[in-house]
Ligand SMILES: Nc1nc2c(ncn2[C@@H]2O[C@H](COP(=O)(O)OP(=O)(O)O)[C@@H](O)[C@H]2O)c(=O)[nH]1
């Protein structure tokens with residue numbers, strides 16, 4: 330049974346990674362934080378100034394354990410909202426281990442994963458979306474993910490959700506009023522106003538939901554599938570982009586049989602380039618499976634780099650064949666998007682091997698967003714390609730745009746949208762106020778889950794158990 334986060338205990342944890350280091354930080358939070366640490370430093374913590382570091386000797390029984398820099402805080406002006414003492418010790422695993430044991434002997438409990446952040450939430454220092462952003466911030470290992478986590482930590486998203494809720498709460502109050510006067514045929518204020526308001530809200534929620542795949546792509550790496558018939562230079566392109574010989578390049582068609590994925594950061598945005606098996610009719614089972622995977626990767630990619638050979642495009646019949654290929658690919662992507670409900674990736678036609686043959690002028694096949702001429706072998710045209718890929722995502726990050734990246738938030742927004750849509754439909758159908766109120770309350774509840782204004786029992790444990798210990 331995990332202890333309740335606000336069970337009155339004082340918790341402690343090593344907040345820096347385990348192992349040797351210059352400094353390690355053990356954090357203690359709770360009403361007994363000061364007195365417990367005070368005991369470990371021979372009564373020399375009391376009288377320290379909150380927010381000011383104090384150099385003290387820590388004792389393990391009678392023996393000296395370490396010279397430590399203690400940083401005490403008084404709640405509510407602390408990360409968790411409780412009294413805190415941060416013990417900055419020398420980064421020896423032995424010292425950290427002993428200090429933790431001494432703290433537990435003195436009455437602390439070892440913290441659960443995410444318990445400091447959970448206490449910060451429960452004491453109103455952060456709402457739930459912001460607390461989750463702390464987890465994302467710690468996990469961020471590239472500029473894009475970092476930027477998104479900071480935006481969410483800043484609270485813009487939470488403010489917007491709260492504004493939605495406040496407006497809906499006003500209407501809920503009017504609906505309740507109507508119910509109270511049930512028999513007297515009173516209609517809650519202005520139903521036209523309600524419709525207008527909810528329609529506006531639905532538009533904005535849809536906008537936020539549309540941004541999800543962009544936000545998610547930035548956080549996880551934007552998937553880019555490299556597609557096309559065998560021998561077009563797909564593997565050569567992957568190697569050229571990565572500047573290393575990652576994929577096997579060969580004149581033998583059908584060399585790449587599985588998908589191969591590598592990441593590359595362009596202008597602070599992480600991309601996941603996926604080399605695929607060449608598309609062709611085949612009787613080989615393994616190759617056929619590779620081709621099936623190629624299409625699956627393309628369906629979930631944000632960009633599809635469709636490779637063509639410049640030499641094939643020199644003739645009218647070759648151009649027509651290529652147009653046919655691109656049309657087939659674009660249609661397959663469109664069908665996949667319709668099935669999954671995810672936005673369709675951008676198909677870029679890449680005319681490769683332009684070192685051997687010039688690209689056709691002004692050729693613009695249907696289904697391709699753009700045509701770019703490259704030579705993977707000679708690394709020509711790759712700068713332009715890289716800039717084209719980064720363009721969409723760079724603007725998404727620089728605009729002050731709120732991007733939803735968290736699956737939980739998306740689900741709550743989707744349910745909000747469904748509930749509000751039902752309320753609107755009910756309004757059209759002339760349903761009574763008590764029936765509308767059910768959907769209306771559901772929308773309120775779902776929005777409340779995002780910021781933690783509403784927290785079903787299992788929600789918090791689920792969220793914070795994914796954090797690391799000491800955070
Ligand atoms: N001249 C020239 N040859 C290329 C270029 N890109 C790829 N190739 C050659 O085309 C052949 C097939 O390349 P590969 O990358 O294995 O194609 P894949 O089957 O699409 O992955 C290899 O012999 C490459 O050296 C290019 O831009 N110019």
Ligand SMILES: [Mg+2]
Pocket residue numbers: 563564565576577578584585605607
């Ligand atoms: Mg290949």
